Amino acid sequence: xxxxxxxxxxxxxxxxxxxxxxxxxxxxxxxxxxxxxxxxxxxxxxxxxxxxxxxxxxxxxxxxxxxxxxxxxxxxxxxxxxxxxxxxxxxxxxxxxxxxxxxxxxxxxxxxxxxxxxxxxxxxxxxxxxxxxxxxxxxx
Amino acid sequence: xxxxxxxxxxxxxxxxxxxxxxxxxxxxxxxxxxxxxxxxxxxxxxxxxxxxxxxxxxxxxxxxxxxxxxxxxxxxxxxxxxxxxxxxxxxxxxxxxxxxxxxxxxxxxxxxxxxxxxxxxxxxxxxxxxxxxxxxxxxx
Amino acid sequence: xxxxxxxxxxxxxxxxxxxxxxxxxxxxxxxxxxxxxxxxxxxxxxxxxxxxxxxxxxxxxxxxxxxxxxxxxxxxxxxxxxxxxxxxxxxxxxxxxxxxxxxxxxxxxxxxxxxxxxxxxxxxxxxxxxxxxxxxxxxx
Amino acid sequence: xxxxxxxxxxxxxxxxxxxxxxxxxxxxxxxxxxxxxxxxxxxxxxxxxxxxxxxxxxxxxxxxxxxxxxxxxxxxxxxxxxxxxxxxxxxxxxxxxxxxxxxxxxxxxxxxxxxxxxxxxxxxxxxxxxxxxxxxxxxx
Numbered sequence: 401x402x403x404x405x406x407x408x409x410x411x412x413x414x415x416x417x418x419x420x421x422x423x424x425x426x427x428x429x430x431x432x433x434x435x436x437x438x439x440x441x442x443x444x445x446x447x448x449x450x451x452x453x454x455x456x457x458x459x460x461x462x463x464x465x466x467x468x469x470x471x472x473x474x475x476x477x478x479x480x481x482x483x484x485x486x487x488x489x490x491x492x493x494x495x496x497x498x499x500x501x502x503x504x505x506x507x508x509x510x511x512x513x514x515x516x517x518x519x520x521x522x523x524x525x526x527x528x529x530x531x532x533x534x535x536x537x538x539x540x
Numbered sequence: 541x542x543x544x545x546x547x548x549x550x551x552x553x554x555x556x557x558x559x560x561x562x563x564x565x566x567x568x569x570x571x572x573x574x575x576x577x578x579x580x581x582x583x584x585x586x587x588x589x590x591x592x593x594x595x596x597x598x599x600x601x602x603x604x605x606x607x608x609x610x611x612x613x614x615x616x617x618x619x620x621x622x623x624x625x626x627x628x629x630x631x632x633x634x635x636x637x638x639x640x641x642x643x644x645x646x647x648x649x650x651x652x653x654x655x656x657x658x659x660x661x662x663x664x665x666x667x668x669x670x671x672x673x674x675x676x677x678x679x680x
Numbered sequence: 681x682x683x684x685x686x687x688x689x690x691x692x693x694x695x696x697x698x699x700x701x702x703x704x705x706x707x708x709x710x711x712x713x714x715x716x717x718x719x720x721x722x723x724x725x726x727x728x729x730x731x732x733x734x735x736x737x738x739x740x741x742x743x744x745x746x747x748x749x750x751x752x753x754x755x756x757x758x759x760x761x762x763x764x765x766x767x768x769x770x771x772x773x774x775x776x777x778x779x780x781x782x783x784x785x786x787x788x789x790x791x792x793x794x795x796x797x798x799x800x801x802x803x804x805x806x807x808x809x810x811x812x813x814x815x816x817x818x819x820x
Numbered sequence: 821x822x823x824x825x826x827x828x829x830x831x832x833x834x835x836x837x838x839x840x841x842x843x844x845x846x847x848x849x850x851x852x853x854x855x856x857x858x859x860x861x862x863x864x865x866x867x868x869x870x871x872x873x874x875x876x877x878x879x880x881x882x883x884x885x886x887x888x889x890x891x892x893x894x895x896x897x898x899x900x901x902x903x904x905x906x907x908x909x910x911x912x913x914x915x916x917x918x919x920x921x922x923x924x925x926x927x928x929x930x931x932x933x934x935x936x937x938x939x940x941x942x943x944x945x946x947x948x949x950x951x952x953x954x955x956x957x958x959x960x
Binding site for chain 1: 742
């Protein structure tokens with residue numbers, strides 16, 4: 401069994417994402433985490449639409465955290481590393497590490513998502529079968 | 541018959557809305573226009589939800605424009621004046637004038653919305669009855 | 681000595697802040713936290729500009745976290761409660777609790793800011809005098 | 821002399837860019853226009869930083885407009901075509917055409933930028949030499 405799987409994707413900081421200090425406004429890292437999840441989802445077939453269209457489940461965030469280490473400014477490139485953290489609970493957990501062009505850590509973060517029956521707006525507390533299958537396939 | 545009706549509302553520029561030049565990023569004025577439409581909608585009972593809940597019509601934007609006159613920075617107050625422009629067409633047209641604290645014009649703009657059957661995703665090309673009634677009530 | 685001081689401010693959820701599920705996109709709560717800090721800063725004279733103009737210090741975020749409890753949709757009102765958490769370290773710590781119109785907890789969060797010499801981009805590791813004075817004045 | 825020069829770049833619609841109707845929130849197209857200008861700037865060496873670092877000039881927007889033709893939703897790809905419109909005035913004018921994956925026009929738009937002495941916050945009303953040179957080089 402693999403310990404974990406991860407994805408690396410690159411974004412370039414937009415002008416509109418920077419604040420009057422000339423640096424990425426801290427709230428925009430939450431977007432970068434979503435970019436990371438997107439790229440992960442594409443690589444491993446577990447994007448929002450993949451999940452929703454096959455199961456009618458939404459996967460809303462219940463926790464997010466971010467630790468900021470270095471400033472990054474307009475036009476700089478950021479590598480977003482998104483790592484899947486396995487858990488027995490009915491949750492999707494990711495850890496993020498963002499690197500600048502010098503390979504220095506810009507920030508680290510974590511997100512926790514749960515499974516929600518989108519029609520009934522009800523939380524799913526046992527791991528959905530599709531997710532168990534997905535884990536078997538990708539984590540062995 | 542009144543020529544037009546309008547609303548004035550005030551917002552304070554957020555830190556996260558300003559760019560590395562220290563001024564409101566130009567795209568954020570589109571949010572301020574929406575804040576203006578919201579305040580207008582509340583005053584005259586024609587908000588997005590008012591329309592949608594009574595008619596199942598959505599009112600998407602088909603045109604927006606903005607002319608920038610003066611910079612505005614973090615913490616400054618802006619008055620948004622939103623003016624309803626009457627037209628025979630099945631459209632909702634607003635003109636916006638934004639003022640700074642010295643009553644100088646910061647920018648002007650315009651938006652055009654149409655009526656859309658939200659279920660069928662079909663454009664409504666004759667003025668909906670509710671809108672004709674609303675105009676009679678508020679414009680006389 | 682008071683244990684803590686806090687501020688309560690109200691915002692209304694904007695259309696543009698909601699996602700395809702019809703609920704506030706999770707990253708936008710980070711904006712609401714900033715709205716809370718702003719309102720706190722105004723009430724207790726410790727806004728970004730207050731600090732910067734008197735000391736040339738910026739107060740960037742080094743940590744943020746958010747726990748989501750309930751969905752909130754377009755047009756709903758949210759009360760943001762921002763509580764100052766006293767610490768001996770050279771840090772500004774806030775805790776946030778957001779309530780919906782039924783007084784239910786929507787989310788809770790926390791932020792940690794540090795003091796930065798904006799010119800030299802250097803971290804200040806001892807509590808600045810202005811901040812010690814501010815604490816004496818407001819926390820007794 | 822070439823009549824014009826243009827750039828084509830592709831983006832994928834983010835979840836956070838879509839509104840409760842499930843479609844790109846109209847204000848986000850202004851970001852896509854900026855993405856188009858960025859890509860154009862990179863291809864032809866006339867990005868914000870290129871201009872600023874060689875001339876200390878900023879190039880703020882004075883006009884933006886957008887005509888919406890088709891809805892686009894989360895995960896869809898958009899091609900942004902950014903066309904430079906030559907003018908004798910001291911202005912940078914771009915026209916934008918956005919296409920969906922079926923090559924249908926999603927929206928069209930236009931932006932006008934002026935040259936600003938960033939220190940003195942003064943408008944430059946004659947074409948800067950660097951811009952005349954740039955036009956000669958790229959438009960012949």
